[in-house]
Amino acid sequence: MRPWRSVDGQFLYLPAGQDVWDQLRSRLQLGQQLTGTVVWVPNPRATGIGVDVDLPIGGFVDVFQLPHDTTRWPVVGTQMAFYVWWMDDRPQIRLLPADPHYRREDFDEWVLHEDTLAAAAYRAHHGTG
Template identity: 50%
Template sequence: MVPDAEWVRIRRGLRFGQVFEGTVVNVPRPGVIGFFVDIGLAVGGFVDVALLPDQGEDWPAEGTVAEFEIWWADSRQQIRLKPADSRYLRRDFADYVERFRPGWPSEVGRPVPDPGSSVRR
């Protein structure tokens, strides 16, 4: 963990849809919880199971280098990512976005809100 002030500084530089090249560093339970990604910042990245294919064997393996987009950042010191490579997205990703994050296309490029802001995920 980094000091809160550092997290605030990092967050201020984040934009929805911003792309980072990252390395998958931990896939603790393929098909169950998601995986962790090192994107070269002092805080880690995480890809949630909800964005990934149903079958864990379709997820990138530890050590895979790929591009990831900023999907969300909440009060936790962790950047939520989505894979930029469609092979690593759930098959019905467009439908998922329509149901759960319909504002996503218009959010791309906007700053990630500060914790406690009224903007919802």
């Protein structure tokens, strides 16, 4: 069953259980590329976007990774590539758009100075920094 579902006209996130997430997370890597479809854009500038990555756990791109100009955000139905940006105990894959057009305007500079495992993995995979 898909984790992003429309129920009574509202989009809900209903991921598989923690055991499924723990198994899936052990097979994913930071920086890994996934293909997904944007399924949820609730309120530009407020939260981010929900992405169906054809797994029992959904993806999410945080508003912080998206352009300040919301007209550059991908719209519902956009199918595109994403990088796995972050995973923790919560059953959700944090994603980064692979297409720079859909990233924050200062991403290239920002990622060089960001001190996180996700940014380090991105720099390692893309030969930057």
